[in-house]
Amino acid sequence: MDVLVTPTPKLSGEIQALSSKNYTTRYLLVAALAEGTSTIYYPAHSEDSDAMRRCIRDLGAVVEEDEEKIVITGFGGAPKDVKELNVGNAGAVLRFLMSIAALSPEVTFINVYPDSLGKRPHDDLIDALQQMGVEVEHREGKLPITIRGGQAKGGKIKVSGSVSSQFLSSLLFLTPLLAEDSEIEVLHDLKSKVVVGQTLEVLEQAGIVIHASEDLMHYRIPGGQTYKAQSYTVQGDYPGSAAVLAAAAVTESDVTIHRLEEKSKQGERAIVDVLRMMEVPLTHDNGVVNVKGNGKLKALEFDGDAATDAVLAMVAAAVFAEGTSRFYNVENLRYKECDRITDYLAELRKAGARVEERQSEIIVHGRPEGVEGGVDIDAHYDHRVIMALTVVGLRAKAPIRIHDAHHVAKSYPIYFDHLKALGANVEWIEA
Ligand SMILES: O=C(O)C1=C[C@@H](OP(=O)(O)O)[C@@H](O)[C@H](O)C1
Ligand SMILES: C=C(OP(=O)(O)O)C(=O)O
Incomplete structure (x- = not known):
């Protein structure tokens, strides 16, 4: 299944983060x-x-x-x-x-x-x-x-x-x-x-x-140890939520996500600090993140190793920032579901982003005026490529079609339902 992402200037509403x-x-x-x-x-x-x-x-x-x-x-x-x-x-x-x-x-x-x-x-x-x-x-x-x-x-x-x-x-x-x-x-x-x-x-x-x-x-x-049987409660998922927060950051928005613990050991909670450094208006209290995006973002430099599964979402936000962003220490992105540097940047470039790669870096020359869109995107079997390209599509000038977007279900089967609930113009279409 493919997904058609049509430019959507405004997002608003509340969702519960999926579980980690x-x-x-x-x-x-x-x-x-x-x-x-x-x-x-x-x-x-x-x-x-x-x-x-x-x-x-x-x-x-x-x-x-x-x-x-x-x-x-x-x-x-x-x-x-x-x-x-x-x-x-x-x-x-x-x-x-x-x-x-x-x-x-x-x-x-x-x-x-x-x-x-x-x-x-x-x-x-x-x-x-x-x-x-x-x-x-x-x-x-x-x-x-x-x-x-x-x-x-x-x-x-x-x-x-x-x-x-x-x-x-x-x-x-x-x-x-x-x-x-x-x-x-x-x-x-x-x-x-x-x-x-x-x-x-x-x-x-x-x-x-x-x-x-x-x-x-x-x-x-x-x-000689034994594992004890216990009760566990799963906290909310930062890597998946990072994509939704990036979508809120690049649009005019009022988006709230519940169940994101401030003190979580998930490194991807850095998405909140990164968006703050990019001057995106947001608050994070009692496990609730609220983004009031105004579409304006500032470029930044960031050591991506601490937040490995949120880097693609951060890069998608940087595509629309004023200035040049640099995500460094990210070489191991090359050994994930696809080569998340070469393959991901190839898809971003198709959509109109200005990006460069180094062996262990992603460099993004921001385009606050927006990107062209109007292209077909290859998912490379990668849920995080699908989520990040969706963020870019929301602020493109023409729709983008993400092929094999069903691979989003690797980690976030209801990603597009959540975005729709926030007002995003995203539709499943038969391949
Ligand atoms: O231990 C884990 O559950 C994971 C470790 C990380 O992989 P790397 O250690 O290969 O970076 C991360 O990207 C992956 O999604 C989940
Ligand atoms: C890289 C990921 O997962 P895994 O390494 O478990 O396939 C991911 O979820 O982004």
Whole structure:
């Protein structure tokens, strides 16, 4: 399905933020690794969270759900013996479960998105698992991947953090279950470091003890631990909400989003500070963000690594800012659902944006007068490209058509419903 985005000068109304994808995948996993029954209130409903739900069920967790919650009886440290797992297009789900698969004799992760997840590298995690005595069969670090575990051992483990934080998070979920104590040393730079804070927070809630150095580069993990069954409540999602806030920032607007905690560990809450620095009128109190956009924005420079999943939305806002913006330290955007630098900028350019790329930077020469639009956009299988290009389309001079916009469901299936509720002119059309 495609979406036609027709220029919309004004947005107004209130929405509830959807539930956090990153917390939902983590809570589902720690509930599955516990031996008793856990309850997760307000879980996210999206393709990625569905992928985790499906896989933990395949691995032996009992999952029951109603409108408001999911109740999970876990399999503890002993997953059911399965041959294959299908993680859809979800990078975090694949990487977290690659370690958990080391508790099973043999599991193959199949390749159902060859042009998206199928192109992403997992070598650094494969290397760490091999250090632990796990046999891994792979195609140059990519899917399909077969893990032969059963004899995974703790001890000293080194993992590179220069491509993704998900490899480290993955090892942090597995090592407490091993008989031996473990020590993890992160090599090189740790990208998306703030997301590791979410992993540590969830592990602590699940009763797991991890001794982390202040810089998050060294860990001591006692072995022989068990995950406790608990009740969890999922907070609102900043990465998805960042796109809606960017849409409000580039239009004349009065838009309110509820359920966005000021003190959240989600780095993407920086969208609020970034829009403030761009001089967008907004308030953020008691978990409620209100943007009263006047269409005027100022350029800024920003270290995007702290807010990796909100950078595309920030760039979309910068397309209409006065001056030149620079988003630096964002090289790992190249290893996501698509190359979020080269592929994303190619689509922005089609719509009329003036953008330049460096290996680890996005430079945006703002066009406050608006962009031409009137073009067809390729989604590159990427929900965040779809959301960000929609923001640009709302302030273009002619409609844009986003092809395969249904991939927005990876994280935010009701994105277009939410935008419509705020008055945006967005329509699904048959491809
Ligand atoms: O751990 C997680 O849940 C995630 C980590 C981040 O990936 P990287 O560490 O690869 O940047 C982020 O982009 C992704 O959406 C979710
Ligand atoms: C990169 C993302 O997810 P993942 O790495 O889990 O596929 C994302 O949600 O933007």
